Amino acid sequence: MLKITDLHAYYGPIEALKGINVHVEAGKITCLIGSNGAGKTTLLNAISGTIKRTGSIIVEGKGEIIDKHSRFIARRGIIHVPEGRHIFPGLTVRENLETGTVNWHGFFGRQPYDKELKEVYKLFPRLEERKNQLGWSLSGGEQQMLAIGRAMMARPAVLMLDEPSMGLAPLVVQELFEKIVEINKQQGIPILLVEQNARLALEISHYAYIIDGGSVKLEGSSSELKNDPRVIEAYLGKFAKKN
Amino acid sequence: MNINTIVSLSVNGIAMGMIYALMAMGLILLIRAIGVMNFAQGDLLMFGAFVTCALTVDLKLPLWIMIPLALISFAVIGVIFMFTVYWPLKDATYPTATVISTMGAAMALKEIATLIWGSLPRSMPPLMKNPKTGKAAVLNLFGIKLQWQFVLTIIVGAVLIWLVFVLFEKLYAGRMMQAAAQDKYAAELLGIPTILTTAATYIIVVIMVSTGGYMIAPIFMVSNTLGSLQLRAFAGVVIGGLGNIKGAIIGSLIIGLVESFSTIQFSQYKDAVVFIVLIAMLLVRPQGLFGEKVADKA
Amino acid sequence: MEKRMKIKPSTLLIFLAAAIFVIVIPNTNEGYSMMIVNLGLIYAIATYGVSVMLGMGGQLSFATVSFMGVGAYITANLCSGRNGINMNTALALVIALLASALLAFGAGLILFRLKGTYFTFATIGLVQVSWSFYLSYKPLFGGPDGISNISTLNLFGFSPKNYNDWFYILAAFVLVIAFLVERVRRSQLGRSLAAIRDNEIAAQTLGINVYMTKVVAFTIAGVLAAVAGSLYAMHSQFVSSDMFTYERATTYIIMAMLGGVNNTAGIFVGSVLVTMLPEWLRFMQQYLQLIYGIGVILLMVFMPMGLAGLASGFAKSLKRKLYSKKKVTAGKEGPKQ
Numbered sequence: 001m002l003k004i005t006d007l008h009a010y011y012g013p014i015e016a017l018k019g020i021n022v023h024v025e026a027g028k029i030t031c032l033i034g035s036n037g038a039g040k041t042t043l044l045n046a047i048s049g050t051i052k053r054t055g056s057i058i059v060e061g062k063g064e065i066i067d068k069h070s071r072f073i074a075r076r077g078i079i080h081v082p083e084g085r086h087i088f089p090g091l092t093v094r095e096n097l098e099t100g101t102v103n104w105h106g107f108f109g110r111q112p113y114d115k116e117l118k119e120v121y122k123l124f125p126r127l128e129e130r131k132n133q134l135g136w137s138l139s140g141g142e143q144q145m146l147a148i149g150r151a152m153m154a155r156p157a158v159l160m161l162d163e164p165s166m167g168l169a170p171l172v173v174q175e176l177f178e179k180i181v182e183i184n185k186q187q188g189i190p191i192l193l194v195e196q197n198a199r200l201a202l203e204i205s206h207y208a209y210i211i212d213g214g215s216v217k218l219e220g221s222s223s224e225l226k227n228d229p230r231v232i233e234a235y236l237g238k239f240a241k242k243n
Numbered sequence: 244m245n246i247n248t249i250v251s252l253s254v255n256g257i258a259m260g261m262i263y264a265l266m267a268m269g270l271i272l273l274i275r276a277i278g279v280m281n282f283a284q285g286d287l288l289m290f291g292a293f294v295t296c297a298l299t300v301d302l303k304l305p306l307w308i309m310i311p312l313a314l315i316s317f318a319v320i321g322v323i324f325m326f327t328v329y330w331p332l333k334d335a336t337y338p339t340a341t342v343i344s345t346m347g348a349a350m351a352l353k354e355i356a357t358l359i360w361g362s363l364p365r366s367m368p369p370l371m372k373n374p375k376t377g378k379a380a381v382l383n384l385f386g387i388k389l390q391w392q393f394v395l396t397i398i399v400g401a402v403l404i405w406l407v408f409v410l411f412e413k414l415y416a417g418r419m420m421q422a423a424a425q426d427k428y429a430a431e432l433l434g435i436p437t438i439l440t441t442a443a444t445y446i447i448v449v450i451m452v453s454t455g456g457y458m459i460a461p462i463f464m465v466s467n468t469l470g471s472l473q474l475r476a477f478a479g480v481v482i483g484g485l486g487n488i489k490g491a492i493i494g495s496l497i498i499g500l501v502e503s504f505s506t507i508q509f510s511q512y513k514d515a516v517v518f519i520v521l522i523a524m525l526l527v528r529p530q531g532l533f534g535e536k537v538a539d540k541a
Numbered sequence: 542m543e544k545r546m547k548i549k550p551s552t553l554l555i556f557l558a559a560a561i562f563v564i565v566i567p568n569t570n571e572g573y574s575m576m577i578v579n580l581g582l583i584y585a586i587a588t589y590g591v592s593v594m595l596g597m598g599g600q601l602s603f604a605t606v607s608f609m610g611v612g613a614y615i616t617a618n619l620c621s622g623r624n625g626i627n628m629n630t631a632l633a634l635v636i637a638l639l640a641s642a643l644l645a646f647g648a649g650l651i652l653f654r655l656k657g658t659y660f661t662f663a664t665i666g667l668v669q670v671s672w673s674f675y676l677s678y679k680p681l682f683g684g685p686d687g688i689s690n691i692s693t694l695n696l697f698g699f700s701p702k703n704y705n706d707w708f709y710i711l712a713a714f715v716l717v718i719a720f721l722v723e724r725v726r727r728s729q730l731g732r733s734l735a736a737i738r739d740n741e742i743a744a745q746t747l748g749i750n751v752y753m754t755k756v757v758a759f760t761i762a763g764v765l766a767a768v769a770g771s772l773y774a775m776h777s778q779f780v781s782s783d784m785f786t787y788e789r790a791t792t793y794i795i796m797a798m799l800g801g802v803n804n805t806a807g808i809f810v811g812s813v814l815v816t817m818l819p820e821w822l823r824f825m826q827q828y829l830q831l832i833y834g835i836g837v838i839l840l841m842v843f844m845p846m847g848l849a850g851l852a853s854g855f856a857k858s859l860k861r862k863l864y865s866k867k868k869v870t871a872g873k874e875g876p877k878q
Contacts, residue, residue, distance in 0.1 A: 048432055050428070050431065050432070070431045070432060071434050071435070071436055072434075074431075074432060074433055074434030075434050079432070079433070082428065082432060086426050086428060086432075087429070088421070088422045088425045088426055088429065088430075089425060089426075090421065090425050091418065091421060091422060091425070095418055095421075095422075096422075098415070098418060099419060099430070099433055099435065100433055102419055102433055102434045102435050103433065103434035105415070107415070107416050107419065107436070107439075108415075108416060150433070151433075154433060154434070
């Protein structure tokens with residue numbers, strides 16, 4: 001679905017990604033784990049076009065996006081739910097969800113989005129309860145659901161989630177991850193999940209990449225990697241060696 | 244002080260307040276969309292007044308041609324302003340730099356107006372003239388005589404403000420613009436064209452402010468000192484409270500009324516009165532009339 | 542443990558330039574052109590106030606002109622025979638200093654109840670109020686005609702006889718004030734202000750009393766402005782309200798930004814340059830404001846740190862070039878060319 005080859009990414013003069021090869025398979029949940037500063041968020045930013053990058057990112061059926069501006073990447077259905085949620089604080093829940101439709105609705109379009117809205121409310125009933133509440137007044141967990149719901153409104157071809165568990169209580173995270181699995185199972189949307197919570201990420205994903213220092217150190221099916229001693233070591237951070 | 248004076252001063256005050264409100268609302272829209280405090284707001288009003296004066300007096304265009312031409316000019320000015328003053332400093336690490344850049348823009352605008360139209364103040368005919376006397380038309384309201392220009396200013400100002408609210412709240416595009424203003428990063432990731440929304444915001448602001456200039460031109464005479472009116476708008480923004488648009492509008496109307504009524508006693512110290520009220524307000528209620536809100540609609 | 546006084550080459554350079562300035566200028570100027578230079582020095586004193594508030598503390602304030610007025614009008618009223626008083630001007634300067642400190646402190650207490658943009662708007666309000674009174678209240682401020690016949694500086698019997706004499710006096714003032722401002726920058730107050738400038742909330746958590754620190758800085762800025770105003774009154778022997786408008790306030794801010802808002806030497810350079818520019822560019826007077834306005838925009842785009850920033854950037858790249866050359870000739874492993 002999404003084929004990333006030899007991706008290099010830069011923050012100014014600093015090379016943050018050093019030749020990444022990742023394949024996000026259709027219909028599957030692919031996860032990216034690694035310690036802080038390993039390059040996980042950078043990878044998503046590189047895909048969604050918000051930082052300088054070189055290499056190749058091919059979207060199945062839509063072509064190369066390495067040279068495209070982030071607006072057009074979103075229009076091709078690659079939806080990045082950023083770290084920290086970034087919902088629109090001054091808009092209501094319903095309006096937030098509405099903003100997700102831009103990439104297919106068009107600025108002056110008149111197409112209805114009731115169907116998509118209903119599906120999101122079914123997925124996250126709590127959002128429907130709060131549909132007229134302003135974004136800033138929602139709890140962390142609700143904001144995360146809103147961010148994902150908003151991304152779902154965009155009819156994503158690939159959904160990219162950046163650390164959805166960050167700052168949330170364990171029970172909320174559990175509920176959230178159940179929803180993520182549901183999205184993938186019921187709608188067959190491929191998900192690229194970037195997570196600090198490696199255990200949960202490996203539990204729900206099909207395939208995993210372990211990133212450190214800007215390159216992929218290990219990859220494999222999640223069930224294998226879950227039991228790999230090297231990966232277990234990585235939780236303790238021993239994997240992040242200084243060179 | 245009779246009822247005649249009170250009504251007349253009130254209309255006067257609300258009319259001026261409308262002009263300040265147009266500027267104040269524009270200021271807040273710009274601060275929301277771009278994070279920039281615009282010290283050239285008054286000079287945009289001045290420039291708008293000159294442009295409409297040129298279209299009306301020099302080219303003698305009838306209203307139905309002048310209005311669309313004026314709107315197009317305002318849009319062009321807005322885009323040019325955005326690209327010369329805001330765009331180069333978009334990623335600036337030093338936010339004050341952008342503010343000071345707008346100060347430079349204010350000076351430049353003043354000078355450009357002087358170079359094009361000379362330094363002498365120009366007079367602009369009022370929108371409605373009395374066919375018999377040829378002077379400004381006067382409305383006779385239950386025996387109280389009011390200048391039609393003031394009344395029209397209130398009407399036009401209110402309609403314009405209402406239109407902008409409708410745009411932002413009722414139109415899909417307007418809500419997208421709000422989103423882009425609240426979180427540019429997230430908006431880009433969803434495919435919202437933030438350059439367009441920012442440009443649109445600038446265009447709307449210039450149109451609002453320039454229309455204000457057009458409406459008061461017959462009252463004040465068009466000169467390059469009109470820019471100083473922005474200081475009243477600043478006061479309106481502060482009184483209204485921290486970035487709240489409805490507050491800024493009400494604050495501006497209050498400022499207009501205070502200014503108008505202060506001419507009874509303190510004509511010379513009009514400026515002082517207005518700003519003493521501002522400072523007094525700050526002592527009593529620093530968060531302004533409508534207090535602190537994270538963000539509100541439009 | 543010994544504490545060595547590190548003298549940087551840049552400091553030496555600055556002192557050298559200052560020495561050259563003080564020697565050359567009075568010998569090549571007199572009369573009108575000397576007066577302009579003097580004005581540049583006077584404005585520099587006020588601009589140092591801007592530097593403390595904006596450069597160190599990150600707060601944009603327009604109040605400079607309000608307090609210049611305080612200093613100017615106190616001096617004018619006490620030293621011109623008005624109201625029957627004709628006091629020694631040096632004494633008046635001290636009174637102005639004390640009065641402005643009190644007023645600035647009080648104003649600061651009120652104004653800093655606001656933050657950021659809204660504080661700035663409020664200082665504009667202050668300027669409008671003070672200007673309105675300076676313009677209209679004849680008894681104290683002489684109305685639109687201002688106050689004239691102000692005596693010149695009388696310091697222990699010594700009075701400047703011409704603008705060249707004034708130059709040395711003003712240069713001394715500027716030097717002392719520059720030195721003091723630099724001391725403040727490196728002091729606890731200066732560091733607290735820097736913390737507030739960079740992240741107000743973080744500064745608060747570090748235990749800094751953000752409110753009072755800002756008020757103190759505002760007071761210092763106000764006093765400096767008042768000193769400038771007082772000296773202006775003595776130097777020009779005439780004061781009127783056009784010196785204290787909102788537009789003039791923007792000039793001081795631009796002077797600060799041009800030189801380098803947080804650089805002591807830069808402030809001086811910026812002030813003198815901005816003052817002299819209209820004279821040098823007299824031949825294109827028509828376009829002066831336009832060039833000025835566009836210049837400000839360009840300045841912010843390309844040199845927001847002012848000339849000082851430019852100079853330090855230049856110095857850094859120079860150092861890099863020299864340094865890397867040394868490494869290669871010493872035969873050690875250096876960066877590949």
